[in-house]
Amino acid sequence: MPIMLDQLEFAFGRYNGGQTAPIGSYLNPRTLAIQQLSSDGVLPLDGTWVRVDPSASQTLANIASSVNAVLGTGYSAASFHTQAAGDLSGNPGQASNDA
Numbered sequence: 706m707p708i709m710l711d712q713l714e715f716a717f718g719r720y721n722g723g724q725t726a727p728i729g730s731y732l733n734p735r736t737l738a739i740q741q742l743s744s745d746g747v748l749p750l751d752g753t754w755v756r757v758d759p760s761a762s763q764t765l766a767n768i769a770s771s772v773n774a775v776l777g778t779g780y781s782a783a784s785f786h787t788q789a790a791g792d793l794s795g796n797p798g799q800a801s802n803d804a
Contacts, residue, residue, distance in 0.1 A: 709776060710734055710753060716775040717755040722748050730758040730768060732785070733792065739768060740788040751793050 713734055720726045725747050731740045731754040740748060743761040748754045757763070757771050765782035772780050 712775055713755045713772070714753075717757050720748055720754045720756065722750040722752055722754065724748055724754075726754070726756065728759065728761050729756045730760060730763040731755065732757045732768065732772065733788070736788075736792045737780075737785050738788040738792045739765065739785050749788055749793060751788075 713732070717732075720731065725745060726742060727745050728742055731742070731748060732738070733740070733749075733751055733754050735752050738751070739757075740754065741761045741763070742748075757768050765785045769780040769782055769784060772778065
């Protein structure tokens, strides 16, 4: 995962869980969860997030296309899900240092 995470960070930028982030759609590469912020807000304490789109209402299919373009993967909308409490790590650690 570190190489995948590096590629995503170079393409989309990096935010850590608990950090205030601007409006947009964010992907957590560890859980493949999507968090959409319609105003500046704090990302869930769940490791590293990348801002895959500046829109807070982007579809999962479009997010999959963006991620696939960067990674050369075959993700579909079904590969992702919206962030939920069950995604939260009991010990989020230090982001990619723990990857």
